[in-house]
Amino acid sequence: MTEKNLSQKNDFIREIIRGDIAANLHEKIVTRFPPEPNGYLHIGHAKSICLNFGVAQEFQGLCNLRFDDTNPTKEDQIYIDAIKFDLTWLGFNFENNIRYTSDYFEQLYDWAIELINKGLAYVDDLSPDEMRSYRGTLTEPGIESPSRNREIAENLDLFERMKNGEFEEGKMSLRAKIDMQSGNLNLRDPVIYRIMHANHPRTNNNWCIYPMYDFGHGQSDAIENVTHSLCTLEFEDHRPLYEWFLENLSIPSKPKQYEFSRLNLSHTILSKRRLLKLIECGYVTGWNDPRMPTLAGLRRRGVPPEAIRDFVGRLGVTKSDGIVEMSYFENTVREHLNVTAQRRMAVLNPLKIVIENYPEDPQFKDELEATNNPNNEDDGFRRLLFSREIYIEHNDFMENPTKKFFRLGPGREVRLRYAYLIICKEVIKDKKGNIIELRCHYDPASRGGNSPDGRKVKGTLHWVSANHSKKATINLYNELFTEAIPGSNGDWIEDVNKTSLESLTNCFLEPSILDFKSNTTIQFERLGYFCADLNSTQENPIFNRTVPLRDTWAKKT
């Protein structure tokens, strides 16, 4: 499905919304994307982003970006900034709809007091350990805390003192009074406020008690008049609690929560906790390492945002959790790049060729014309300088060619793309027997790569002029994990791919490649899609491989 018929998307969530609209339930559809600013956005978030913003767009509604900042010990302004940047890059506008759960701290506090006054919440002085043992287990009911029947007045007083900073962290907490027998552990008197003597990125030292997710989320939705609160499957059994608060509080609206399955991608991990560990342990260089499935990593790798949007759109939205093959993602990326990327030539592992019958005069200027993008005439042509000494890819030559190898070999003729037909006359080796140079002859009549007499050449090779090309470093990225599902045979960290990065430092680029900035991905013909790294300079060019071209030849051999 392409983005053009986005409106045709049909999944259980959109079905529910259409039903609600038909039943005239809402004036306007409102959704929200609620990241916790404790890490960078990854492609799994992109699914939620496209769903929430997409739904709002399709039904002429609204989608708020709401930072769920209720845990100051884990959150940071740098993440808030990074999330905004990534969201904009992905192509979504939220400037007028930014919210923070911390905007509602005052209201949330009042609601907590409302709950106390209704006898539906109490201050507990159980320690975290005690609370755990009182909670029971999956199969045994919990037992009630001794504090459970504290007088309302005392609860009010204690809660006020919690707020005033009279207690240490962990000494007191505010709990909802629900049901210690419930089969749903979330309903066994969940903590709704805890003490944290921590500085908050936005409210600074105004508070030393902070609401828990369950107490903050639904009510924030209600404040924002969210109609459809879309979250992932693991929150399914939080829904009764979500509804319990809305039921028992004087809230302004009644949002509904719906859950869909989160995205799992093979050969990578989509967990902020684990991603952070990869960084901390030095397996990658940071959140924006090109191997990371983060939006920042994918961007640096050269993946266009359109491809990400299209990819998550193709997956659909369901409640069944599966694992999507990485190759599916790569294919979507190739599909976009194939039509948009300009073509250039670069040689990764150079093998020098001297064309013996080519003019030796250094003043001789031989300019050839090359198409920039066969899929887009508007990209026009460029001029390529040819010369007597060129580089081709080392593996485009075989001294003893196998039957189906149709590239260069002794006595064989191939075409140099946009240039000439050449024949290999001699193979030159060093003392160890390594091939270090080829001596060839070219056919002047084949200029442009044409075959003047109609003779067939099976191979067309990319090349670069030895004297005119620019030396560069090229990073080839492979899968971050060797296992499709990291950790399926033990510790996930053991499955980190030791060769996820191959850095080649003796590569040669056609000069015009240096004109491309890191936000433009181009194709190196016959190799793949590449883009300039963030740290690339004119003096020290560095290019990252976004994704290789499909290679059915390599596959067979």
Place this chain on the structure above:
RNA sequence: UGGGGCGUAGCCAAGUGGUAAGGCAUCGGGUUUUGAUCCCGUGUACCGCAGGUUCGAAUCCUGCCGCCCCAGCCA
């Protein structure tokens, strides 16, 4: 022996009682100055299993099996 979900080809996924869409992958073939792209073709899916209802069930009922999530003062 608790609660909540999910189970349609290798992967994603339509389907909502009338006799199994589509995409990706795979494998063939054609075109090609990128072994890319493009174009054609290619799958016996015991619709988790077993019963039942029905003229007819992936779709309804019952029972079973498998997988995922939940015992943070994380989100």
